[in-house]
Amino acid sequence: MSDSHLSELAQRLVVGRKRDGRSIYDEKAKHELIMACREPGASLAKVARACGVNANQLASWVRQYERSVAQNTPLSGEVVEAQASDFVPVRIEPTEPAAAEPVVNLQARLPNGVVLDLRGCDLGQACSVIEALGRVRCSASTKG
Structure with a gap:
């Protein structure tokens, strides 16, 4: 301008x-x-x-x-121009776990006092969490 x-x-x-x-x-x-x-x-x-x-x-x-x-609400005295949006609303419906997939109930108490409670998750989710925890670096004082 x-x-x-x-x-x-x-x-x-x-x-x-x-x-x-x-x-x-x-x-x-x-x-x-x-x-x-x-x-x-x-x-x-x-x-x-x-x-x-x-x-x-x-x-x-x-x-x-x-x-x-x-x-999409105009300010006082303002005319809002219609604009085409690049975004489309998407509705994601929750899915029920497949009956064939086992449900995992896992509880672990970590050395730092944190309690990890995985109840009602499927095997893939539990494996992902365990793998992520295995990659976390820890200090020498917590290794035993």
């Missing part, structure tokens, strides 16, 4: 002041400012400085906008 556009945006951004001195912002200009921050290579701090807005405040607006887009 060009510096001239940012200075024009800064002039339109603040439309008034509250009694306590806080600024009242134009929603359309605020939305343009958020979009300027989301452009590739845009520096939020530089955009905030050019428009006379606190960088933390601008970052808060950008986060709020991103949350509203993620939830």
Whole structure:
């Protein structure tokens, strides 16, 4: 975004002041400012400085906008454009363990006092945990 556009945006951004001195912002200009921050290579701090807005405040607006887009709920006075998503919701149903697979009930007390309790897991899961524990490096003081 060009510096001239940012200075024009800064002039339109603040439309008034509250009694306590806080600024009242134009929603359309605020939305343009958020979009300027989301452009590739845009520096939020530089955009905030050019428009006379606190960088933390601008970052808060950008986060709020991103949350509203993620939830598909528009901010006050904002029109949300429909965007095609690369992500498709996937529902994963829990599967019952096959009847042929044995269920393992294993309990191990480690030298450091940790109790490993594997109850109701299948043989593959138990083997994976045991192999992972076998690869963990331990200090000489725990070897016995």
